[in-house]
Amino acid sequence: MMFLVSDIKASFECYGSSYDLEPISYPMINVANILVVEDTLGKRILKKQEHFFEAKFEAEKILGFPSKMVSIGSVSTGAKVVILRGGGIGDLILLLPALRIFKNSLPEKVKLTLATFRNRFDLFEGIDEIDDIIPLPTRMTNILGMDYYVEFSEYLDLFRSSHMTDYYLTLLGFDPYKIEPSFKQPDISKGLSKSQRVLEWFRDLRRYWQKIVYVNTGASDTIRRVPIEVIYEVAAAMTDVAFVISSNVDIENREKPPNVFFLDTRYSLKEYISAIFGSDGVLSSDSSAYHLAAALNKPAVALFGPISSKLRSRYYPTVISLDAEYKGQVCNSPCGLSTATEIDQNYNDSKYDLSKGCPEASLKGTIYSPCLLSIPLDKIVHGLSEILT
Incomplete structure (x- = not known):
């Protein structure tokens, strides 16, 4: 803390x-x-x-400041517990199963408060196990009077080597390997997928296209992003499928296949979720889209390079994960680089700025990770064909 x-x-x-x-x-x-x-x-x-x-x-020593929770057994009936967790949409989707397991294991009348980013509050709509949500960062006055706090800043080695839901469960006091995989599958409220504007847009598109794939090429860090050219190649190979991409000025001005369309969902989480819900399947970089697809029980193909899919999508039965099998000059996939490690990341004994791309990408003069670029087109097409049948 x-x-x-x-x-x-x-x-x-x-x-x-x-x-x-x-x-x-x-x-x-x-x-x-x-x-x-x-x-x-x-x-x-x-x-x-x-x-x-x-x-x-x-x-x-501050009156009313909560103690760090050391075990579930230390929490008494009627206690107040606050969990501090920010992060991306995917990080929070992976937290959901752990929160449910945690709350259902606590004594009666324990109040569970989640401190997270205000612009992520909607993700927790309708989650009965969460009694209250407060913004993160949070003012100290918001947690005074609570009995215990939990945060997830420890054991980064475990974070780098474990599935993220298992990591959360471990820090909450559970042995994740004793919990059935089905309990680690997330779900979110279907009410988040009711954007009228987006659903009407999809209904209009379905007048001409039977199959629609929603595409997310972005990610919170450069090294997990997929270039739009890859999507154009996939679209050119699957001419009977419509591909919908969140609009962006840079890519709108490029020549594109006739089965690629743009829908701006960048500024509304509910519209973003509605676009995923309205599609027949999702094609995603290692980012929020496939997590949301899994939480909506929607099929998806996810592309993994720096991070192994075993650490993210292992408990997602509706997601086909394609891991790069790349051997480069300075790295092999998965290298494990992510924003979770970027602050302390060293490369050749010196600090390395991941916003410029990974070391291998810099060597090759590109911002995109070569491992992601190495995933064969036919594998992506095959994966999409499988989830659309």
Whole structure:
């Protein structure tokens, strides 16, 4: 856990929330001006916000500050537990099964609060196991009075080598290998897929196309993104299928196959989910789209390069995972690089900026990971054909 404060009086925007903060002053400290975050998230925020700095103090001495949960057995009836977890959509989809298992294992009348990004709140609509949601970063006043907290900034070696849901379960006090795989499958409210604009758009498209694939080429970091040219090649090989891509000015101006269409869902999570729900299948980079497809019980083909599919999609029965089998000059897939490790990532004993692409990509003069580019076109086409039949 990390505590962040501002050195000026100002309003800050962070992950969908706005914070009016003032510098803290001794001896009368207004704890509402202290933001509480996970360690990993705190490091990222410090890199982006020049007026934030870390405040170090013994939080357990503050009246009402929660204790770190050491085991489920330590939680008593009627206790209040807060879980701190930000991250991408996929990170939170993978958390859902762990939250359900955790809450259903707690004593009666325990109140479970989730602190996460405000712009992710909709993902947890209709999840009965979550009693309350608060924004992350969260003001210290929001968690004073709670009994226990849980965060997921520890055991990064385990994070890099385990399926993410298993990682969450381990830190919540479970042996993940004793839990049936079916309990690790996520689901989200179908109410999130009811965007009228998007559903009407798909109905119009279905007047001309029987099969529609929703495509997501993006990712939160460059090394997992798939170039649009790959999708154009797939579309050219499957001329009886419509491919729908979230609109982007750069790609709209390029020559495209006649069965490729653009639908702007970038600014609404519900529209994004509705587009996935309205399709017959999904083609996705290692990013949020296939996680959402799995949570909607929708078939998908997911392309994996730097990260092994075993760490992400193992418990998704509707997802066909295609792992790169790449052997390069400086790396082999999967190399394990991700934004979870980018802060401390070293390459040849020096810091490496993953926003420029992976080391192998830089060597080849491209921003896209060569491992992803190496996945054969016929494998992608075969996978899509399988989920569309």
